[in-house]
Amino acid sequence: MSESIYVGVDLGGTTIKVGICNAEGNLLHTYEGPTGTADGVDAVIDNIEKYVRQIVEDSPYSWDQLAGVGAGLAGFTNIREGIIILAPNIGFRDVPIRSILEGRLNKPVKIDNDANVAALGEAWSGAGRGVENCVCYTLGTGVGGGIIINGKVYQGFAGLAGELGHISVVPDLEAIQCGCGNMGCLETVSSATGIIRMANDAVSRGDRTSLSMVEKIAAKEVFDAAKAGDEVALRIVNRAAFYLGKSMAAVAAVLNPEVFIIGGGVSKAGDILFDEVRRVFAKLAPAPLQTGVTIVPAELGNDAGIIGAAGLLLRS
Amino acid sequence: MSESIYVGVDLGGTTIKVGICNAEGNLLHTYEGPTGTADGVDAVIDNIEKYVRQIVEDSPYSWDQLAGVGAGLAGFTNIREGIIILAPNIGFRDVPIRSILEGRLNKPVKIDNDANVAALGEAWSGAGRGVENCVCYTLGTGVGGGIIINGKVYQGFAGLAGELGHISVVPDLEAIQCGCGNMGCLETVSSATGIIRMANDAVSRGDRTSLSMVEKIAAKEVFDAAKAGDEVALRIVNRAAFYLGKSMAAVAAVLNPEVFIIGGGVSKAGDILFDEVRRVFAKLAPAPLQTGVTIVPAELGNDAGIIGAAGLLLRS
Numbered sequence: 001m002s003e004s005i006y007v008g009v010d011l012g013g014t015t016i017k018v019g020i021c022n023a024e025g026n027l028l029h030t031y032e033g034p035t036g037t038a039d040g041v042d043a044v045i046d047n048i049e050k051y052v053r054q055i056v057e058d059s060p061y062s063w064d065q066l067a068g069v070g071a072g073l074a075g076f077t078n079i080r081e082g083i084i085i086l087a088p089n090i091g092f093r094d095v096p097i098r099s100i101l102e103g104r105l106n107k108p109v110k111i112d113n114d115a116n117v118a119a120l121g122e123a124w125s126g127a128g129r130g131v132e133n134c135v136c137y138t139l140g141t142g143v144g145g146g147i148i149i150n151g152k153v154y155q156g157f158a159g160l161a162g163e164l165g166h167i168s169v170v171p172d173l174e175a176i177q178c179g180c181g182n183m184g185c186l187e188t189v190s191s192a193t194g195i196i197r198m199a200n201d202a203v204s205r206g207d208r209t210s211l212s213m214v215e216k217i218a219a220k221e222v223f224d225a226a227k228a229g230d231e232v233a234l235r236i237v238n239r240a241a242f243y244l245g246k247s248m249a250a251v252a253a254v255l256n257p258e259v260f261i262i263g264g265g266v267s268k269a270g271d272i273l274f275d276e277v278r279r280v281f282a283k284l285a286p287a288p289l290q291t292g293v294t295i296v297p298a299e300l301g302n303d304a305g306i307i308g309a310a311g312l313l314l315r316s
Numbered sequence: 317m318s319e320s321i322y323v324g325v326d327l328g329g330t331t332i333k334v335g336i337c338n339a340e341g342n343l344l345h346t347y348e349g350p351t352g353t354a355d356g357v358d359a360v361i362d363n364i365e366k367y368v369r370q371i372v373e374d375s376p377y378s379w380d381q382l383a384g385v386g387a388g389l390a391g392f393t394n395i396r397e398g399i400i401i402l403a404p405n406i407g408f409r410d411v412p413i414r415s416i417l418e419g420r421l422n423k424p425v426k427i428d429n430d431a432n433v434a435a436l437g438e439a440w441s442g443a444g445r446g447v448e449n450c451v452c453y454t455l456g457t458g459v460g461g462g463i464i465i466n467g468k469v470y471q472g473f474a475g476l477a478g479e480l481g482h483i484s485v486v487p488d489l490e491a492i493q494c495g496c497g498n499m500g501c502l503e504t505v506s507s508a509t510g511i512i513r514m515a516n517d518a519v520s521r522g523d524r525t526s527l528s529m530v531e532k533i534a535a536k537e538v539f540d541a542a543k544a545g546d547e548v549a550l551r552i553v554n555r556a557a558f559y560l561g562k563s564m565a566a567v568a569a570v571l572n573p574e575v576f577i578i579g580g581g582v583s584k585a586g587d588i589l590f591d592e593v594r595r596v597f598a599k600l601a602p603a604p605l606q607t608g609v610t611i612v613p614a615e616l617g618n619d620a621g622i623i624g625a626a627g628l629l630l631r632s
Contacts, residue, residue, distance in 0.1 A: 132473075133472060133473055145570075147570065147571070149465060149470065154465065154571075155572075156449060156571055156572025156573065157448075157449055157572050157573055157574035157608065157609065158572055158604065158605075158607060158608065159572070160572040160604055160605055161570065161571050161572040162570070162572075163569045163570075163572070163602065163605065164569065164570065166569045166602045166605075167566045167569045167570070168562070168565060168566065168600060171487040171488060171489070172487060173487070173489075180602045180603075181602070181603070182600060182601075182602060246484070249484060250483045250484065250566050250570075251570055253479045253480065253482045253483045254461075254463065254477065254478070254479075254480065254483065254566075254567055254570050254571065255463070255470075255472055255477050255570065255571075256471075256472025256473050256474055256475070256476040256477040256478075256479070257472065257473055258473035284484060284498060285498075286479065286482045286496045286497070286498060287496075287497070288474065288476055289474075289476055289479065289482075291474060292473065292474065293473065
């Protein structure tokens with residue numbers, strides 16, 4: 001029998017990216033096109049179907065070899081039922097996407113949120129390759145997380161496991177309110193949004209920093225300033241890294257994972273972030289929970305979403 | 317074919333308790349005898365074998381119906397290899413207990429630590445019956461934990477998952493050092509040891525409390541005083557409950573379990589503890605992570621260890 005292939009769909013607000021993976025998680029072909037969010041739910045679904053059919057047609061594989069389709073997206077999903085409950089960036093609310101796509105494609109379909117899908121991609125063929133249990137942080141606008149247990153995405157009771165951005169880590173006296181309503185969540189300090197906020201606060205209060213020359217501060221500017229020796233910027237980066245490392249010590253006490261993977265835009269800061277995260281984890285986690293445990297950058301970049309989505313068919 | 321039975325062994329420093337369970341986790345017969353720790357490792361192993369053979373002989377079941385034997389104990393274990401690495405209370409160090417017992421009994425044997433075994437017992441036939449994912453705290457001399465995922469004990473990379481007592485929850489400025497070397501661990505405030513320490517501190521510094529009349533304070537006295545309206549005692553109980561609830565909010569963000577089970581001696585405090593833990597969890601956990609989630613007392617008491625040990629054969 002010929003090799004099975006798996007199509008992953010990264011369903012974003014602007015672009016739909018699709019890719020073909022083999023059973024080893026190698027990304028063989030990619031294709032992308034506009035999401036068509038402005039044209040409504042039906043148009044978006046038409047586009048997903050079109051791009052999936054297109055990529056298989058353009059590939060050396062036949063439709064019969066397609067074992068199934070997985071899709072990842074930013075939003076709340078009911079994974080068991082295959083329903084997108086709320087995905088503001090594509091304008092979906094209570095859309096039973098799995099049954100719709102299964103009807104159109106006549107193939108098995110699975111969905112999950114972007115953080116879980118990225119974690120699965122990394123676990124399947126990225127920084128967590130060959131590891132049974134790992135925890136993946138995605139540091140972007142917010143802080144997302146995905147938990148991989150026995151090589152599969154762990155969903156939890158209501159599909160909400162891995163909400164690592166909402167571990168409360170900042171002491172009460174220093175905490176600010178998170179978008180979730182609680183105080184001191186990791187997301188308030190270790191997301192790009194948190195880093196930018198800390199930088200803007202520093203500039204507003206007149207701290208002496210090169211960041212005061214930047215018109216609109218992004219996280220990258222804060223990292224660049226820190227690398228150039230700006231002490232205010234360095235303090236902000238160390239604060240983001242400290243609470244990330246502290247949250248990892250807590251996660252280690254609960255799950256004792258083998259590998260922590262850090263991805264997302266903020267992770268591109270590189271050593272200046274990772275060195276401090278590793279130092280803090282080594283200081284705060286009980287010693288036996290550190291033995292053999294590594295903290296590594298994600299490897300797949302933006303492809304993690306496509307690969308992980310394809311992996312849902314084999315590993316969820 | 318006749319019904320299979322499973323023998324669980326609760327291997328304590330003074331007493332070895334054994335029990336027969338059926339495949340549904342019902343405890344059908346129990347038997348116990350002295351551990352014989354003072355007579356050395358060989359004598360303890362002789363006793364385990366003797367009690368296991370005895371309980372089956374005394375029961376209506378035949379040796380052929382015995383599907384296997386599980387054992388739980390306080391200490392460090394290598395679960396995969398079935399080795400007791402260090403168990404000070406029975407004087408074991410690097411004892412390959414599984415292979416020894418398998419050789420003597422000619423039955424499959426599994427081992428695990430007491431916190432995991434208690435969690436499995438509760439998940440199998442106690443407060444977590446029928447629940448796929450739950451987290452069990454055991455509040456005793458220390459704070460132990462067990463993680464149940466898909467009905468089985470989750471071990472983690474090095475078998476150290478569920479070290480819930482070593483989640484750092486006390487803010488730096490209020491933290492004291494834990495036995496593990498780190499600062500602010502849950503165990504420093506929510507264990508019996510922590511509660512007794514806080515009570516002794518209060519008495520030493522001359523706080524007005526009925527506890528100053530107690531010669532040797534145990535956790536029960538602190539709970540009794542709190543129930544009788546002693547404000548110092550109530551503050552101690554609330555502090556123990558607060559950090560327990562705070563740790564649960566963090567665990568919920570990681571694992572999104574359906575049920576939190578609280579067992580061990582401290583849990584006998586009842587409503588005065590549970591009401592406050594539930595209040596704090598409701599305040600600190602993100603709302604979606606609370607939906608449908610319950611915090612309940614353990615149901616099996618001391619039998620959890622025997623039942624969970626028997627369950628290792630089916631659920632590990």
